[in-house]
Amino acid sequence: MNEAVVDTDGDRWGDIDADTNNDGEIQVSEAQAVVGLIISNKNIASLEGLEYFVNLEVLLCRKNSIHTMDVTNLQYLTELWCEENQLTELDVTQNTYLQWLLCDSNQLTSIDVSENTYLEHFSIQLNQITEIDVTQNPFLYQFTTAHNPISSLDITQNLELRHLFCGNNDLTSLDVTQNHQLITLGFYGNQISSIDVTNCPQLRDLSFSSNVMTSIDITNNPLLDNLDSSNNPLHTLNVTQNPELRYLRCGGNQLSDLDLTHNPELVNLVCYTNNLTSLNLTQNHQLEDVNASNNQLTELDFSNNPNLYFFVASNNNISSLNITQNTILNGAIAENNNLTQIDTSNNPVLQFLYCNNNSINQLDITQNTELEYLRCGFNNLNSLDTSQNPLLKVIYFQDNHITSYDASQHTALIRIDGSNNALINLNIKNGFNTEISKMYAFGNPDLYCIQVDDEIYANNQICDQPNFTGWCKDETASYSEDCQLTTKDFATTDFKLFPNPAQNVLTIQSQEQIDSVRIFTLEGRLLLQT
Template structure:
């Protein structure tokens, strides 16, 4: 009788002290077992004493659909639950959390209103339409890219230094209170305006793929990378941004852009605009230049760094009015850059007015055209004439008498086809098309 009574007392004491936490998701429990937090085979529960003092938990990529039981992980400061199958998550009991990553799930609802100690939050690649962050006043970094958020109130999150809001449905974003921001990514939203006048610490800004008609970056003098591609911007001023290294303004409606005050510029993409003139002679560090699909009549690439231009991304073609491109070394450009320009454009050491309608060339007569041999050029004094084939390769060069307004050049020996005669008079030039029969 005494033995039975003693056994009952022991069991009672065990039931008092051996508290369990329900873990209904078998994949959650399997991960706890693999981490040595639980033991044996999944039975839908774990000793509360085994989880209540844990400060870090990593259940990434574990096919978890239900985090029930997480409420008893009361000491958690770091939780990694990315790449699972969560649709709802509530961390109200995990009040010590400092870093939470539940990105790449299927979240439609997330409650972090009680997590006032949060410093870092990653909820990217979910399907959230709203998120309340007003109580998370210690947040320094937040990533909510690729969701369906139309509005996010960040006015209380004054310690934020990093915001990643790529690929959402944001129509407005108030950032005047976020004066510590150094990195802002809001590309691929529906923003029609973006005020960053108070965000003077910004070094990285990506606002591409929106509906912006303009953006003022004059106060953002610390910018190193600035990407505003694929908007509807008609005017852009970057003279104050002298630290810029990466700059993409392609896919806008710019008719001009001045980069003469950006000596650190390395990557410059301005393709698909309405630019008529472009000069990078004051940008000696550029290694990438994409300016195709504009309306250029003048292009100056003479910056002393042409040898380092990356041909993978650089291109000057699809500028039908561009007949001359000013370069460091004509021979080098002809040998290496034939595929990144239009056939009608030639490389030269100086072409200040090339492609412009100038009175000097209005009365030029070039005949016969087509021709089988010689071509006569009249009504203009010329110093030089160079001939390029349809591939942009130099095939003939002539030094002419600048005191004579009538000159004849011989194209004999050239195969049948289209050629471009580049006519030079001091710093002015023009190109004429000639057909060899």
């Protein structure tokens, strides 16, 4: 206690130490004078002597290694914060004025709060508690039981309850019909099949992901701001009476229809892995993020969503995609669809473009100067111009028909995949080859020379296809620091080549000593090396 652990102004921070006479010990009189004690995160294993702080009102001892705690003599205690310790039991039956009790992340198997009738904030998450009785706590305002093996929960007597978090319990039912003031309700990760929230008109946050809910009526919750129904067997979801809804997560359900035309405030939409065939977003002008992957969508029109920042729409049947009005778009993920084209000319700050496995014939990304990640493999591209994309870090264009690619200006490059194309020329000499962890160029039978920074370094790289790393090329291809045939470094009088044309024998006469000779085709293919 010879540290600043005594709270003198009620701000939950230590201001002075308890040893007011500086004799190195805590007298009983000094302990009795303490009202607030802040000893969190002090590596404390024992609270021996705590019983002498009889006038203590606030005790914060979070994040220690405390195994036992005796607070039975602290009759004026109103707040006890003892999260993240190693408590196996806690007796608060004598602390009848207690209003805050936070004992998360301990090893408690039970706790009795029947005498704490003034309790308002109570949290027991991340313990081993199997049952809890709060029927004698009429003023309970916030209650958290998450991550405990609790199989039943009676909150019908807690009429003042505003926030309930009971996720990852073992609940099969939950009655909130008497909790008319409820604002937040989270019961994710249980086995609840139905719940009635029609008597909770103040509800703003409802999360019940990973349950077995087959239906939910939220038509009487007009203030709902956040709804998470992910990973349930829901066939329908009516959000037409929730005009304040901003965050909707309904992925992993069985929805075939989703009407969002009455949700003008919607900002975030996650509806992946459903059976949606269409998605009307014309009334969602505030929309910023969308994940609609793994559905049956045939088109997506974002022309009425000027704030769109990121969207994922992979694994659909999309043949039409409109992002021409999304000038602040940062990420566009539309892999595994039926696109024949994608217009990104009006997306100047685009950083992510994933359009793998479509039927795109031409890709113009010259206006996307901020682009860093490009995946356009498995399309019908004959060429790819990335000269206006100096920030590119990842370039995947495998399984196309591209004949030539130059990455020499991409100094931030860390991964490149040009495998299974028709490459004749490939230049990755960017001055930073040591930063490239993946370079795939196999499946290009006419590629004989790959231009690199350092031929020796490149030849020492290992191909590790099972782990999708390393440098991998065909056996017929070689690395070189210069794949261009040139005579610029020689004076014409220094050497002679004859006969021209040559058939079986080519004679080279030079005034300088010749150490080695390599003969390439005009396309850069190595024909002969001595």
